[in-house]
Amino acid sequence: MNLNKMFKTINNLKLLQFLVLLTISFYFFHSTENDAFLACSVIFIHLYFTTGFLDAECCFSITIRKNLKCNIGWSIGLTFSMALHKKDLSLLKSIQESLESIGSITKHNKDSIRLQVTSKKDLAIIIKHLEIFPLITQKFPDYLLLKQAFELYSNKEHLTIQGLKKLVAIKSAMNFRFIKWIKKSLSWCETCN
Template sequence: MRDSYSVKFSGFKLVNSKIFKRNYSDLCQSLKLHPYYVTGFCDGESSFIISIRPNSKIKTGWSVELIFEICLHKKDLELLKLIQQALGGVGNISKHSDKSIQLKVGSVKDLELIVNHFDKYPLITQKCADYFLFKQALELVKNKKHLTLEGIQNLINIKASVNLGLSDKLKVAFPNTVPVSRPLINEEIKDSNWLSGFISAEGCFLIVINPSKSNKIGSVVSLWFQITQHSRDEKLLKSFISYLGCGRYTPHSNRNAGNFIVQKFSDLDEKIIPFLKKYSILGIKALDFSDFCEVGELIKNKAHLTTTGLEQILTIKKRMNNNRIN
């Protein structure tokens, strides 16, 4: 336990998903997430939604709903419960699809608790701009402005600058919309727990095996740690290089995205893995990290240069990432 918060898996051997599920479920009974971990995770996985829909039963003809939402794979139910608890226990967790679940917070009273959290432990990706605009919308709703046509237009002006903006139907219905100015976010990492939360949401642990004529067993094994984000967060991704003391930034094949990548084994072994053992990631991704570390140990012991070791690494690779969640 550190500073009254516990986010470690010490003492657990994450051998397979069944053992992980049992151990993790028990562990979650005593876990308390660091608030910056929660913010980091939300920087990766949460959404601030302003929903405006036609409603003939309302005087203005439009209904307004403000929603804070986190949607995860159903295997991360325990993690979602922990996040809900850290945010004051507000909202409801429900099925989103056959493979996903969602935490949805929609009442004004509950959303005020969400706002209190992010005001104290700020978001630092460009999602923070959506949050600031969402706060403006919440103030309008709290003051009953959404019950007037002028207030609806003000909300439309805000919504036009949030997430994907307005639907075609709303653009037609509100032709005089003037999108509000979207805040520019230039925040820095204030706490390492933010980064562990963000990696829990957005990090990717990869085992890369390529053919090699110069290698006796015909294959070369390498480990990659990667975080991919929209290019609007390029500056933040580049800041990880100095914060972690390793890695590089590269544009993604998708022109609107970029990658923070660490491939050098010594950097992974001496910087990334120790960092994530100190500031643990949580959820189903902890299994990928455990497998990543296991392969790291095999590489350190030169097992990847043998046929038996390569077969063992291939077995581990086959159970990771999307192969684990199906």
């Protein structure tokens, strides 16, 4: 990273901090007992705020499941998700709107809701956003791994044994606990043992 880019990132962080405080202030000073105002409106949020919130709350995952209907016997899923308390529905809707209305918001459990993105088209929007407004925390390496998996998926490499092996390696880098399970399940894969 060159010096100019580093200073630009620092200035963007200051802007991000200001926008976070502004948005939180707006949320608390305009909420009512029943949140009717917030439920009917979408809060404008700056795209740097969206990235900052993603940095704090989102999750990237790669799912590899045994599926005998697939030619190679395994299916692949890429997921972006973010769960918040149900009282933050309007904020989650605003984040969804700032990302071109991608994915769907569903009930996650008793007190939380989740924005989940699994379609190739919507994942491409997330990747495009994070290329312009990059993550700055330790979540960035996981994003790079998801992006790499997305490229394999987009090029249909996941439909081959070699592509599956690459995805196993990427997923293993995202979550070390996965290694034991995959070694047991993919005993036929000599590069996994």
